[in-house]
Amino acid sequence: MPLVNLKYLMDRAEEGKYAVGAFNCNNMEIVQAIVEAAVEENSPVIIQASQGAIKYAGLDYIVALVKTAADNADIPICLHLDHGTDFNQVKDCIDRGFSSVMYDGSKHPLEENIRITNEVLALARAKNVSVEGELGKIGGTEDDVHVDEKDAMYTKPEEAKYYVDKTGVDAIAIAIGTAHGQYKGEPKLRYDILEEIEKLIDTPIVLHGSSGVPDESIRKAIERGVRKINIDTNIREAFVKGVHQAIEANPEEIDPRKILGPAKEKMKNIIKEKIRLFGSSGKGKQV
Ligand code: G3H
Ligand code: 13P
Numbered sequence: 648m649p650l651v652n653l654k655y656l657m658d659r660a661e662e663g664k665y666a667v668g669a670f671n672c673n674n675m676e677i678v679q680a681i682v683e684a685a686v687e688e689n690s691p692v693i694i695q696a697s698q699g700a701i702k703y704a705g706l707d708y709i710v711a712l713v714k715t716a717a718d719n720a721d722i723p724i725c726l727h728l729d730h731g732t733d734f735n736q737v738k739d740c741i742d743r744g745f746s747s748v749m750y751d752g753s754k755h756p757l758e759e760n761i762r763i764t765n766e767v768l769a770l771a772r773a774k775n776v777s778v779e780g781e782l783g784k785i786g787g788t789e790d791d792v793h794v795d796e797k798d799a800m801y802t803k804p805e806e807a808k809y810y811v812d813k814t815g816v817d818a819i820a821i822a823i824g825t826a827h828g829q830y831k832g833e834p835k836l837r838y839d840i841l842e843e844i845e846k847l848i849d850t851p852i853v854l855h856g857s858s859g860v861p862d863e864s865i866r867k868a869i870e871r872g873v874r875k876i877n878i879d880t881n882i883r884e885a886f887v888k889g890v891h892q893a894i895e896a897n898p899e900e901i902d903p904r905k906i907l908g909p910a911k912e913k914m915k916n917i918i919k920e921k922i923r924l925f926g927s928s929g930k931g932k933q934v
């Protein structure tokens with residue numbers, strides 16, 4: 648199937664009250680693991696590439712890998728730029744075949760974020776490409792944030808309403824207590840903020856930093872309107888564990904396929920688990 652945009656997936660997810668997994672890719676094995684998992688679950692899927700992934704693999708390789716995977720799969724697949732902070736790079740992704748982009752203007756003051764998001768939207772709309780925006784500061788688990796600083800990082804519901812009214816983005820990433828990377832303790836999600844935002848806006852809500860968030864918290868977030876869930880760290884962990892295990896089992900192995908193959912299977916397993924948790928299994932090919 649040709650790539651689909653994020654709005655197409657979000658409209659269907661809203662109707663069915665489930666979330667679509669957005670899994671980060673950096674190389675061929677990860678792309679294959681994501682697509683094979685989604686095909687086996689008959690689920691729609693978002694394959695996303697960060698600026699770091701593009702720097703590592705190259706934009707053309709990412710587009711070619713994901714388009715090849717989509718052409719050979721009969722499920723809806725969206726290719727999405729994750730945390731694009733550079734306008735020119737976002738434009739490049741739109742021009743070179745991404746079906747969705749995130750413009751992350753969260754480091755800017757609100758009005759500046761809105762202004763640049765609208766410039767991205769003008770380019771994206773002309774090519775039927777979707778746009779995800781961000782409000783609030785999601786940060787990383789390694790960030791040393793004091794409790795009193797946390798309040799300033801959460802998305803303010805009235806600002807979220809103002810932002811979506813002024814932009815019309817197709818999805819909005821919010822900060823409600825999740826962070827990127829491996830959690831030291833259990834993340835505490837601010838469902839009160841999520842509920843307030845969900846009441847104020849109709850735009851699909853995106854949860855970042857979702858690796859390591861307990862299943863029950865993910866279910867509660869979906870019940871409260873989260874429709875796109877980003878997972879990267881869990882895939883990294885599975886990949887590296889798979890590589891370690893393969894080398895430990897056979898330290899003399901010199902065939903990379905015998906090391907990366909089992910690592911790919913480990914990634915597939917965790918991605919399938921997440922797809923089932925998000926409720927998107929069986930929502931892929933509609934017969
Ligand atoms: O949002 C962060 C993602 O996990 C991507 O991480 O920038 O190291 O590729 P990265
Ligand atoms: P994790 O690496 O914590 O799963 O976060 C992924 C993410 O939010 C990508 O944008």
Ligand code: ZN
Binds near residue numbers: 785827855
């Ligand atoms: Zn993120």
